[in-house]
Amino acid sequence: MLDPVSRVRRFNRAVTSAVGALDTSFLGRGRPLGAARVLNAIGHGRADVGEIRDYLGLDSGLMSRLLRSLEDEELIETTAHENDARRRIAKLTSAGKREFNAYEAISNRQAKDFLSHHSQGEALLAAMDLIASALGRDATALHEVDPRSDEAHYCLGEYYAELARRFKQGFDVKLSRDPDAKDMVRPRGSFIVAMSDGLPLGCVGLKGGGREFAEIKRLWVAPAARGLGLGRRLMDTAEHAARDLGIALLRLDTNSALAEAGQLYRRSGWTEIPRFNDDPYPDLFFEKRL
Amino acid sequence: MLDPVSRVRRFNRAVTSAVGALDTSFLGRGRPLGAARVLNAIGHGRADVGEIRDYLGLDSGLMSRLLRSLEDEELIETTAHENDARRRIAKLTSAGKREFNAYEAISNRQAKDFLSHHSQGEALLAAMDLIASALGRDATALHEVDPRSDEAHYCLGEYYAELARRFKQGFDVKLSRDPDAKDMVRPRGSFIVAMSDGLPLGCVGLKGGGREFAEIKRLWVAPAARGLGLGRRLMDTAEHAARDLGIALLRLDTNSALAEAGQLYRRSGWTEIPRFNDDPYPDLFFEKRL
DNA sequence: GCATATATCTGACTTTAGTCAGATATCGTT
DNA sequence: AACGATATCTGACTAAAGTCAGATATATGC
Structure with a gap:
């Protein structure tokens, strides 16, 4: 009934709408998506500003402004790199950690909801592993x-x-x-x-x-x-x-x-x-x- | 090594970045994403303006402007619904069909690229079917x-x-x-x-x-x-x-x-x-x- | 026929994302 | 100390997306 190309496209459609929902969930804390992504990158252990910029694919001007807005919220602090004062190192403040944990809780909650909606799970989890591995092959x-x-x-x-x-x-x-x-x-x-x-x-x-x-x-x-x-x-x-x-x-x-x-x-x-x-x-x- | 919640989140991460790439590919024809999505919805057979608005989750003002811009490009035509003149029905013009086909070609191309990068395919396709069905269960x-x-x-x-x-x-x-x-x-x-x-x-x-x-x-x-x-x-x-x-x-x-x-x-x-x-x-x- | 509901459109607005040129500070090398 | 390279920041800008309050036209129920 369906050729491989249609099957891939069907998957893409299904996943695009699901991912849209994931994105909007990051908007639930009154902060634009860009700032939320930077905060989460820092929370997940990325500290070097340049590395975060590369990882998220951001322009350096935009990155700078997002860092500034997180600093204004007192969620992060930046310091100079100890061996290279041109580079900046970002760190969560304690308020930042709380905020990051709130985002983590949202993500975990969503994952749990997904699992509870699909309780027969192991086949589904195995399929998800396979696809995550394939997409992340590079x-x-x-x-x-x-x-x-x-x-x-x-x-x-x-x-x-x-x-x-x-x-x-x-x-x-x-x-x-x-x-x-x-x-x-x-x-x-x-x-x-x-x-x-x-x-x-x-x-x-x-x-x-x-x-x-x-x-x-x-x-x-x-x-x-x-x-x-x-x-x-x-x-x-x-x-x-x-x-x-x-x-x-x-x-x-x-x-x-x-x-x-x-x-x-x-x-x-x-x-x-x-x-x-x-x-x-x-x-x-x-x-x-x- | 990984609990189910982490596995789901790993899948989400993998898929989010892949979907980002799909989105940007819809920008390859000099048209903003919103207009491209509307054009594709119409191309895939959705005609009723209200239905498209619901499907894409757009504000009615925004929807109206996107329709207008597609009309200005002479890619679509709108007419009143035959039984209810408040409702509008959108249809592709022949230029619109060509443009829609170009988007289809991009999508097919991407799906083919994906398949050729993962040639051992049937297990992967089966996993994609399973996930698409699970996500689209409702x-x-x-x-x-x-x-x-x-x-x-x-x-x-x-x-x-x-x-x-x-x-x-x-x-x-x-x-x-x-x-x-x-x-x-x-x-x-x-x-x-x-x-x-x-x-x-x-x-x-x-x-x-x-x-x-x-x-x-x-x-x-x-x-x-x-x-x-x-x-x-x-x-x-x-x-x-x-x-x-x-x-x-x-x-x-x-x-x-x-x-x-x-x-x-x-x-x-x-x-x-x-x-x-x-x-x-x-x-x-x-x-x-x- | 009239009041109310519905579908779409218009204008005025804000927010977010993104771009780009140039400024500033620091580094490594000579 | 002087040079070019590098990392970040600032200001000025644009495009896209989204919001909201009405305006307009049509449909429906009484």
């Missing part, structure tokens, strides 16, 4: 982090949970050859997470060590971000890190139950090889020469 | 239509396809007791479809005939609209139609593979009864006294 940044960091931990937890769901025999981390975190930290290896607007969307580990090859481990992409090419980006970044570390040969093991992963490897230059370890879970082995 | 209208109409046909096609997927033994319409369309048209019965912004989201048939009971048939809800209470609304409307037609007893057959449907029936006052027909597909039978 904003999904890959970072090298310590595999023992919070973000990494979260990703690994989700990864193990998914393996447990997808393997007929379940999955127990202890039985698998859990790579020592030190092998996934420079200079031996690397661990990369993809973050979008505070939400970890995927990870991959590069496990070095004393051998003639390094291994790719723990490639995971959040369900909310599948189909957006994130797996490919993670793998590319891991390979890049491997080259950077002077690694010439990469290997990985996987399971045929993880069909998407197998496809990705085959499509990006990996070749199947015989088993090279005695881990009980994998049944498929690949390598790639850099 | 706008989902149930209509009584002829079961041979296009909308009904589309719904039935999707319904059969889904049965074929979900039944182990497949599904062949010809083997099932396909109710004669005439039994689902007044005064014998009824056929109801749910439409949201042009997309059929569900259907249900009420099949009358010469017997002591009428049957509920072909209850279907589009995947994009599940969990929004549409099944319940369809059933309520069908029951209402049945009462209207003086029907005192309803029966239906279903299959235990369709778990959601069974739940819905049980929760809305239906009681399980023994088999009352020899259709090969159903294995569960219900009735409800009105």
Whole structure:
């Protein structure tokens, strides 16, 4: 009945009117939208005036006036940057914090109302995650982090949970050859997470060590971000890190139950090889020469 | 990592900036946003000035001026309503149609760009459908239509396809007791479809005939609209139609593979009864006294 | 036929957003 | 100390959106 273009446009229409309502809700406190946006940007931790200007896409004259009006309301204070007196740093006063909290309460209230109107929620939330990830794809940044960091931990937890769901025999981390975190930290290896607007969307580990090859481990992409090419980006970044570390040969093991992963490897230059370890879970082995 | 409220707010943030971009694209033809919105409303078939004003939420003075400016550009013409000379009817001129088509081309272009940036698409499109349906839930209208109409046909096609997927033994319409369309048209019965912004989201048939009971048939809800209470609304409307037609007893057959449907029936006052027909597909039978 | 309601239009106004040129202060470099 | 580059601010302006009080014409109910 509807072609993809019409479906995208239908979504746009639905969302445009919903967003219009969100905008007007920011007008509920007797302050124009522009000033409210600046106040909220500061409340969310942006302090550098130039950064806020870029983020909100404002002209410097307009920005200056909005700051002045918030200062007149005694909601913010500005001071010079400590190392560069040309730059200004904005901070909420205690009245500003109260006002910011009131805006936060409005936003939370709206989100709750939305959820209570659509109580069957998990499918809807998953769809919202997927779309937020897709729209913010350009904003999904890959970072090298310590595999023992919070973000990494979260990703690994989700990864193990998914393996447990997808393997007929379940999955127990202890039985698998859990790579020592030190092998996934420079200079031996690397661990990369993809973050979008505070939400970890995927990870991959590069496990070095004393051998003639390094291994790719723990490639995971959040369900909310599948189909957006994130797996490919993670793998590319891991390979890049491997080259950077002077690694010439990469290997990985996987399971045929993880069909998407197998496809990705085959499509990006990996070749199947015989088993090279005695881990009980994998049944498929690949390598790639850099 | 994220609670539901934060997930909704993340979605709102992502979508707000995307919608901002859509808005500015409507400025690409040297016309203010307000005038462009009115022109597009008229192009999409809204003719009554008051209706457009309500739809766009405009003040009558502003609306009047926007119409005037479009008239000055010779993009629209207004005439009095034929039965009520106070009301005005707006129509595109041929120049107006060209201009409207140019806006349509921009919208289509944007939708295509979006799709090509997210090529793995079907999961994303399904998520967009779900969200558009959820946001437009209040706008989902149930209509009584002829079961041979296009909308009904589309719904039935999707319904059969889904049965074929979900039944182990497949599904062949010809083997099932396909109710004669005439039994689902007044005064014998009824056929109801749910439409949201042009997309059929569900259907249900009420099949009358010469017997002591009428049957509920072909209850279907589009995947994009599940969990929004549409099944319940369809059933309520069908029951209402049945009462209207003086029907005192309803029966239906279903299959235990369709778990959601069974739940819905049980929760809305239906009681399980023994088999009352020899259709090969159903294995569960219900009735409800009105 | 008259009073009242309804739909639209006009004029006068305000607020908000945005633009742009140039002023001011500070920084980094030589 | 002098230079250009950078960050912010100020003043003067425009465009767009929105508000509100009537004016005008038509419809409806009694």
